[in-house]
Amino acid sequence: MLDFVQNFPCFSILLCMFAGIISSALNGKSAKLLNRCVLILITVMSAVLLVYLVGKGESFVYVAGSFPAPWGNELRAGVLEAGMALFFCIIMLLSLLGGGYKLDLELEHGKEKLYYIMINLLMSSLLALIYTNDMFTAYVFVEINTISACGLIMIRQWGRTIEAATRYMIMSLLGSGLLLMGLVFLYGITGHLLMSNIHTQVVQIAATETYRVPLMVTIALICVGLAIKSALFPFHNWLPDAYGYSTVSSAAILSSLVSKGYIFLLIKIIYRVIGFNIIQDSKVINILFVFGLAGMIFGSLSAMKEKDIRRMIAYSSVAQIGYIYMGFGLGTTAGMIASIFHIISHAASKSLLFVSAAGLSDVSGDSTDFFDLTGAAYRNKAAGAAFTVGSLSMVGLPLFAGFISKLLFAQAAAISSSWKMLPTLVVLALSTILNAIYFMKTVVRIYTPVKWNAVLHSKVTIKDNPVTAFALFLFIVLNILLGMCSQPVMNLINSGLHMFA
Amino acid sequence: MGGNLLTNYGEAVAMILFGIGCSNLLLQKNLIKKIIGLNIMDTAIYLFLAEKGYIANKMAPIITNGVQDASAYINPIPSGLVLTGIVVSVSVTALMLSLTIRLYQRYHTLDMDEISVMIKKEGK
Numbered sequence: 001m002l003d004f005v006q007n008f009p010c011f012s013i014l015l016c017m018f019a020g021i022i023s024s025a026l027n028g029k030s031a032k033l034l035n036r037c038v039l040i041l042i043t044v045m046s047a048v049l050l051v052y053l054v055g056k057g058e059s060f061v062y063v064a065g066s067f068p069a070p071w072g073n074e075l076r077a078g079v080l081e082a083g084m085a086l087f088f089c090i091i092m093l094l095s096l097l098g099g100g101y102k103l104d105l106e107l108e109h110g111k112e113k114l115y116y117i118m119i120n121l122l123m124s125s126l127l128a129l130i131y132t133n134d135m136f137t138a139y140v141f142v143e144i145n146t147i148s149a150c151g152l153i154m155i156r157q158w159g160r161t162i163e164a165a166t167r168y169m170i171m172s173l174l175g176s177g178l179l180l181m182g183l184v185f186l187y188g189i190t191g192h193l194l195m196s197n198i199h200t201q202v203v204q205i206a207a208t209e210t211y212r213v214p215l216m217v218t219i220a221l222i223c224v225g226l227a228i229k230s231a232l233f234p235f236h237n238w239l240p241d242a243y244g245y246s247t248v249s250s251a252a253i254l255s256s257l258v259s260k261g262y263i264f265l266l267i268k269i270i271y272r273v274i275g276f277n278i279i280q281d282s283k284v285i286n287i288l289f290v291f292g293l294a295g296m297i298f299g300s301l302s303a304m305k306e307k308d309i310r311r312m313i314a315y316s317s318v319a320q321i322g323y324i325y326m327g328f329g330l331g332t333t334a335g336m337i338a339s340i341f342h343i344i345s346h347a348a349s350k351s352l353l354f355v356s357a358a359g360l361s362d363v364s365g366d367s368t369d370f371f372d373l374t375g376a377a378y379r380n381k382a383a384g385a386a387f388t389v390g391s392l393s394m395v396g397l398p399l400f401a402g403f404i405s406k407l408l409f410a411q412a413a414a415i416s417s418s419w420k421m422l423p424t425l426v427v428l429a430l431s432t433i434l435n436a437i438y439f440m441k442t443v444v445r446i447y448t449p450v451k452w453n454a455v456l457h458s459k460v461t462i463k464d465n466p467v468t469a470f471a472l473f474l475f476i477v478l479n480i481l482l483g484m485c486s487q488p489v490m491n492l493i494n495s496g497l498h499m500f501a
Numbered sequence: 502m503g504g505n506l507l508t509n510y511g512e513a514v515a516m517i518l519f520g521i522g523c524s525n526l527l528l529q530k531n532l533i534k535k536i537i538g539l540n541i542m543d544t545a546i547y548l549f550l551a552e553k554g555y556i557a558n559k560m561a562p563i564i565t566n567g568v569q570d571a572s573a574y575i576n577p578i579p580s581g582l583v584l585t586g587i588v589v590s591v592s593v594t595a596l597m598l599s600l601t602i603r604l605y606q607r608y609h610t611l612d613m614d615e616i617s618v619m620i621k622k623e624g625k
Contacts, residue, residue, distance in 0.1 A: 143589045166600045
């Protein structure tokens with residue numbers, strides 16, 4: 001018999017989607033309220049689901065309609081899925097809270113409604129990517145995700161953002177084209193669309209060595225397609241403009257959630273569709289490994305050259321996506337766990353950085369230029385402290401989330417016996433140094449005292465903007481929690497991966 | 502190998518079209534040509550799907566003359582996938598075209614490189 005809790009994945013996807021549809025008939029204020037309520041409700045539901053699944057100890061399949069396995073559409077929830085959904089909801093809520101005051105200033109009048117429609121659709125597609133058990137449903141929601149992300153980029157109608165949205169669309173569409181081609185190949189050789197059924201067939205195909213080449217091509221198409229969509233280096237040229245000039249909340253959401261949704265889908269495909277052993281045997285992960293390493297170095301180098309604080313944070317995202325793919329490329333379970341932890345820690349720190357950087361530029365005459373930000377941390381203490389915490393976490397100082405993920409990557413590299421150990425450790429060290437150079441440079445800059453400039457400077461205290469300060473505080477707590485109590489999170493990831501198999 | 506290619510000429514054509522569309526989407530400077538490339542690429546995938554779903558000498562999957570045996574008909578799922586895919590690519594094309602209109606109104610050109618240069622000069 002179906003427990004009531006087992007309906008929650010389906011409820012949360014549908015709630016978000018209908019909230020988006022209803023928002024189109026509301027005004028900006030009520031749309032905002034509806035969005036907040038729905039997000040809080042889904043956060044609670046995901047938390048309950050997570051507790052239920054941890055207690056139950058196994059995953060469950062939710063059959064949509066009453067059509068059984070090979071025909072119907074299915075959702076599937078395990079500990080990892082519920083945990084990711086919970087985490088994504090929290091980050092989404094905090095990003096909206098932290099950047100909310102800016103939205104009112106930055107959006108043209110009458111566009112708030114559209115913004116919340118996009119947010120709702122984005123959230124529903126993210127949840128669907130997390131929970132779905134059907135490859136073609138995943139493809140459709142990948143496209144919905146792309147379209148709503150494009151809306152979030154271009155809601156602020158500047159030349160830069162429209163150009164960035166166009167570049168983003170071109171790259172994304174190339175990625176989804178390759179992904180769809182991969183899915184069609186997979187359907188062609190297995191005859192199924194549900195992940196579990198495809199997996200059974202793939203195992204047989206791999207054992208009998210029929211369709212060896214098509215299977216390799218399929219893996220390559222899917223991996224490369226999703227890598228392009230999540231902005232793995234060299235496909236990142238749209239990213240700095242898109243993150244640098246869109247509204248604060250958009251930048252925080254895009255960097256910490258949108259790209260992570262695709263990566264999570266790739267993890268699901270690796271484990272649930274193709275099977276980890278077959279991926280390990282294929283040479284495709286070596287390509288991801290090499291590009292991941294290149295991204296770690298070149299993303300950081302570009303960030304060092306940047307004079308604009310938001311573009312600098314955006315380039316740092318390129319490097320962090322590189323870390324995640326490097327973890328995939330190691331081809332071990334330890335590497336995978338490190339990557340999943342890094343998805344979480346990067347999302348927590350990057351959205352914190354974007355929100356606090358906006359607070360810093362507020363008190364510096366709305367400038368994002370590096371030199372105008374001198375001493376900004378004294379003028380906006382909350383944002384200054386938050387930016388410092390985010391930077392330290394990105395650099396990988398103990399106590400913060402970033403340290404744990406770097407530690408996990410280093411451990412995973414050290415115990416992997418292949419040729420990948422040395423390059424990983426060397427690049428990890430190099431990239432950490434580069435991270436430290438550009439983040440610490442910024443922290444020192446914002447804490448350098450400067451003479452008061454009445455034209456540029458203003459002061460914001462916590463009382464002026466309590467909501468943002470509260471969101472920043474929660475972000476900081478989240479970062480420190482992830483850094484200090486990483487073991488429960490690790491256990492969750494571990495048992496979630498077990499449930500995948 | 503060669504024989505396979507000849508019997509599956511539909512799939513081979515689809516792959517060639519996919520390559521053409523893909524390279525147009527990436528390499529063309531003109532935005533409209535990029536969008537045309539995108540459409541060629543998507544259509545190639547649908548052609549491939551339709552070819553995969555077709556079984557020679559079988560009917561469209563609509564019950565005719567009361568024949569209920571599944572082996573009399575072709576596989577309906579690829580056709581369903583093609584329909585869904587078409588809906589997706591229509592909406593994506595519409596979005597791309599609207600972005601192109603915005604860019605053209607602002608910069609009076611469709612050349613992506615020229616637009617980039619103008620934006621750099623503009624500063625923001």
